[in-house]
Amino acid sequence: MSITILKGTVVSAPALGKLDITENGCLVAEDGKITGVFPALPEQYAGAAVEDYGDALILQSFADLHLHAPQYPMLGMGMDLPLLDWLNTYTFPTEARFADPDYAREVYRKLARELIENGTTRVCMFSSLHREATLILMEELEKAGVTGYVGKVNMDRNGIPALQEETEESQRETLRWLEECRDFRHVKPILTPRFTPSCTNELMDFLGKLAAERGLPVQSHLSENTGEIAWVKELHPDCGQYWETYAKYGLWNDRTLMAHCVWSDARERAAMRVAGVTVVHCADSNQNICSGTAPVRVMLKEGLNVALGSDIAGGDHLSMFDVVAASIRASKARRILDGWDTDFLTVAEGWYLGTSAGAAFFGEQPGFAPGNRLHAIVLEDGDLPQPHPLTAAERLERCVYRRQKDAVRAVWSEGRLTFSREKK
Incomplete structure (x- = not known):
């Protein structure tokens, strides 16, 4: 069994108009299928490799x-x-x-x-x-x-x-x-x-x-x-x-x-x-x-x-x-x-x-629901000037309208890492 653990600020859309946000959280998948989003890594995954993206946003693709x-x-x-x-x-x-x-x-x-x-x-x-x-x-x-x-x-x-x-x-x-x-x-x-x-x-x-x-x-x-x-x-x-x-x-x-x-x-x-x-x-x-x-x-x-x-x-x-x-x-x-x-x-x-509405056509549940295939984006936004410390929701909003150059750092599709860019 292969285990994928992505660590960062995890944001997903489980319903129309709602965001689930887990700061410094872990998105976990087994054999390409999501098992959950956790505020701390469960003991059962102790010792497993973690892709630690720091404060980067981990979003649905x-x-x-x-x-x-x-x-x-x-x-x-x-x-x-x-x-x-x-x-x-x-x-x-x-x-x-x-x-x-x-x-x-x-x-x-x-x-x-x-x-x-x-x-x-x-x-x-x-x-x-x-x-x-x-x-x-x-x-x-x-x-x-x-x-x-x-x-x-x-x-x-x-x-x-x-x-x-x-x-x-x-x-x-x-x-x-x-x-x-x-x-x-x-x-x-x-x-x-x-x-x-x-x-x-x-x-x-x-x-x-x-x-x-x-x-x-x-x-x-x-x-x-x-x-x-x-x-x-x-x-x-x-x-x-x-x-x-x-x-x-x-x-x-x-x-x-x-x-x-x-x-x-x-x-x-x-x-x-x-x-x-x-x-x-x-x-x-x-x-x-x-x-x-x-x-x-x-x-x-x-x-x-x-x-x-x-x-x-x-x-x-x-x-x-x-x-x-x-x-x-x-x-x-x-x-x-x-x-x-x-x-x-x-x-x-x-x-x-x-994200979620389109994924529904492929039989997926909204957000990072357990059982969904792992489709995710890792997004950097630290180089943008900020008027004040931003919430995760504000960071997402800014990335929708204005992203830093090369903001997409990694992309996961069907449980596979399909794109990766080195952090500056």
């Missing part, structure tokens, strides 16, 4: 539940365009380049390392429609220590000539990809119809049946933009709302992720709550592409599952520290838009959404 891997090269580009124009002008041509496996390898290796170095250890990620590039992405993530789900995108209409499949080709390549990715231990497949306008009825029906037959999770987009919603209505006049275009094909259940949901009304939100669908809030992207500001506080009050996504490259930050900060800022904007009738997200709430 991040779960990024919506990002587009092939858009990584275009971060920060096309931010003046609305969604559909942005897709055709920048996104589709960029993704078409991933037909080249060598290019895919170069880009995805850098992406995987940047994720780990910023403390993101769990992802739900879109690849492109290219089967070989998707396998390369999964391989590079696994090598770097990133865990989670990756999807080969399906799109057999409304793309561009260089980025669109024939329906039978999409079905065939999806089945082949599922066979070829069986041996990955930590990165698993997720079915990924890009969004309703990108998939014919025949393809959606195929994916729904495949999800049911093989018990596969599903990820896509929902109600991101008003123009998109109108387009979906034209394509599916039999559906009263956008969500029904997924539900009628069996793509709507508690293993479904729907990104954005900016314009989801009370009926659509109720359909998500009843089915157990997880909303992935992508604040940066929604503002950059002028889609709107999702009513996250309303969703939480109504009992929806809500987590966070960087949504690169609509979002312009890969670091989930920045994504948490963006979600808080967006909630403040929403409060103003709602006439000050809704509360904005606190730092503790934003932190929960970026």
